[in-house]
Amino acid sequence: MRVVVIGGSGHIGTFLVPRLVRAGHDVICVSRGARAAYADAPEWRQVRQVVADREREDRDGVFGDRVAGLGPDVVVDLICFTLESATALVKSLRGEVGHLLHCGSVWRYGPSDRLPISETTGTAPVGEYGIQKDRIARMLKEETASGGLVTTSLHPGHIVGPGWHPVGPLGNLDPGVWFTLSAGQPLAVPGSGAEMMHHVHADDVAQAFERAIEHRDAAAGEDFNVVAPTALNVRGYAHIAAGWFGQTASLESVTWQEFREITTPEHAAMSWDHLYRSQCCAIEKARTLLGYAPRYEPEAAVLESVHWLVDHGELDVARSLVV
Numbered sequence: 194m195r196v197v198v199i200g201g202s203g204h205i206g207t208f209l210v211p212r213l214v215r216a217g218h219d220v221i222c223v224s225r226g227a228r229a230a231y232a233d234a235p236e237w238r239q240v241r242q243v244v245a246d247r248e249r250e251d252r253d254g255v256f257g258d259r260v261a262g263l264g265p266d267v268v269v270d271l272i273c274f275t276l277e278s279a280t281a282l283v284k285s286l287r288g289e290v291g292h293l294l295h296c297g298s299v300w301r302y303g304p305s306d307r308l309p310i311s312e313t314t315g316t317a318p319v320g321e322y323g324i325q326k327d328r329i330a331r332m333l334k335e336e337t338a339s340g341g342l343v344t345t346s347l348h349p350g351h352i353v354g355p356g357w358h359p360v361g362p363l364g365n366l367d368p369g370v371w372f373t374l375s376a377g378q379p380l381a382v383p384g385s386g387a388e389m390m391h392h393v394h395a396d397d398v399a400q401a402f403e404r405a406i407e408h409r410d411a412a413a414g415e416d417f418n419v420v421a422p423t424a425l426n427v428r429g430y431a432h433i434a435a436g437w438f439g440q441t442a443s444l445e446s447v448t449w450q451e452f453r454e455i456t457t458p459e460h461a462a463m464s465w466d467h468l469y470r471s472q473c474c475a476i477e478k479a480r481t482l483l484g485y486a487p488r489y490e491p492e493a494a495v496l497e498s499v500h501w502l503v504d505h506g507e508l509d510v511a512r513s514l515v516v
Contacts, residue, residue: 194218194219194264194266194406195218195219195220195263195264195265195269195293196213196218196219196220196221196224196265196266196267196269196406197220197223197260197265197267197268197269197272197275198210198220198221198269198271199224199247199260199262199268199269199271199272200222200223200224200247200270200271200272200296200332201220201222201224201230201240201269202222202224202228202229202230203224203230203231203271203272203340203353203367203457203482204295204357204398205233205271205349205352205357205395205398205399206222206224206230206271206399207231207232207354207395207402208231208232208354208395208396208398208399209228209269209271209398209399209402209418210222210237210240211234211236211237212399212400212403214236214239214240214408215236216403217340217500218267218376218408218411219478220240220245220503221240221241221263222240222241223240223242223243223245223246223260223263223266224242224243224244225244225246225247225344225483226242226244230248231355231356231357231442231447232354232355232356238392245259245330245343247272247278247452247504250477251278251281254280254281255377256281256285256470257276257281257282257283257284257285257286258285259283260282260286260388261286261289261290261292263385264408265513266291266292266293266355267288267290267293267294267321268282268289268292268293268294269294269402269406269409270282270289270293270294270295270296270499271296272296272391272412273295273296273328273329273422274322275325276325276332276430278478279295279329279332279333280295280310280332281332281457283332283341283342283344284292284362285338286335286342286359287341287342288342290342291409292343292344292345292406292409292412292413293332293343293344293345294345294346294406294412295329295344295345295346295347295400296346296347296349296398296402297326297327297329297330297346297347297348297349297416297456298322298323298326298348299328299348299349299350299391299414299420299472299474300318300320300322300323300326300417301323301326301327301348301356301471302315302316302323302327302342302470302510303313303315303316303317303318303323303341303470303475304319304320304321304469304470304471304499305470305471305472305473308389308472308473309424309473309474309475310418310472310474310475311354311418311423311474311475311477311478312321312416312417312418312475312478315424317420318462319470320398320466322357325484326348328350329346330346332415333345333414333416333417334346334414334415334445335371335389337413337414340395341452343409343413344412344413344414345405345412345413345414345415345417346417346420347401347402347405347417347421347479348417348418348455349393349398349401349419349476350390350391350392350393350416350418350419350420350421350424350472351390351391351392351393351394351400351467352392352394352395352398353393353394353395353489353491353495353497353498354394354395354396354494354496354497354498355497355498355500356498356501357498358498358500358502358507359392359414359499360390360392360467361434361493361494362380362427362431362434362500363380363427363431363432363460363461363464363468364390364427364431364458364462364463364464364465364466365456365459365461365467365468366460366463367456367457367460368426368508368509370510371434371499371508371510372487372511374431374434374438374440374442374497375435375438375440375510375511375512376434376440376441376510376511376512377435377438377440377443377511379443379444379445380431380442380444380445380506381445381447381452381455382427382428382431382444382446382447382450383438383448383449383451383452383464383468384446384449384468385446386426386427386428386444386446386456387427387428388426388427388467388468388469389424389425389426389427389471389472389473390424390425390426390427390430390467390468390470390491390513391420391421391424391425391427391472391474391491392420392421392424392471392491392494392495393419393421393475393487393489393494393496394421394487394488394489394493394494395490396489397419397421397487397489398419400420400487400488401479401483401485402438402441402487404479404483404484404485405483408482408483408484411442411482411483412482415482417462417476417478417483417515418474418475418478418479419476419479420426420474420476420487420489421487421489421490421492421494422476422487422515423489423491424473424474424491425491425492427468428442428444430487430492430507431444431497433492434499436494436516437496437514437515437516438510438511438512438513438514438515439512439515445515448472449461449465449480450508454465460466496516499514500514
């Protein structure tokens, strides 16, 4: 089939596009052309590249028609963030394309009140990003249920992979957290330390998209959580990460107000966004209907990312990794 991947040079596309080529598909990557994929692969030489500024073309009302004009059988949309943009794409593809797959987020759910969170038990989303992702997923489900375009939405956790910084043990991207753990220094932890984060390797997300394309009938009109088999809480994540450097984590509990006073507003806000939600998601639906079989536990996925950052001089640590 001809598969158009919108945003194909990003985290997920880095792994998805080569997978689709290996599966025998004719793949077109639509992106701004601002960067190459995070990891090179020989399959990229068989991929047609189309440069497009989605934000601008959405404003001009032409992006959906541009995608439809590529003649795809399947469209994978990895960079849609508003209901308006998603609705415009559906309108252009309806009757022209056999399957539209959308990348959502587990932040379509709000703070957890029961765990694990299934596709039907999540609380209402908080924050504009999660609200929009939830609205898109609901619109797509209704579109297919009403006899329109066949759609599927997949909702990853915190995506991890080589080439970018992972969401760390405090739920933010502060590189100083890794130095502190690698040095065996005390780490100030806001909250109880029991708050959860659910990571997933980018290649496992790519696997889920590939399986959904393969199992179109089972995926039609459905939404799926796409995460690692297990989730990490703050203190467990910190202890595991310290061990990678031959250290034992020394954790000091602080209030959120104290934490905000010792870090930047950006890091504090990101920590709150992740830890306040405290999410752990179920993947039984994806396992059953798609055959989703994630290869990475969360700590293995994060370790691969940290190894890459250290090896490429993009993360300052006090001691070398011992694993």
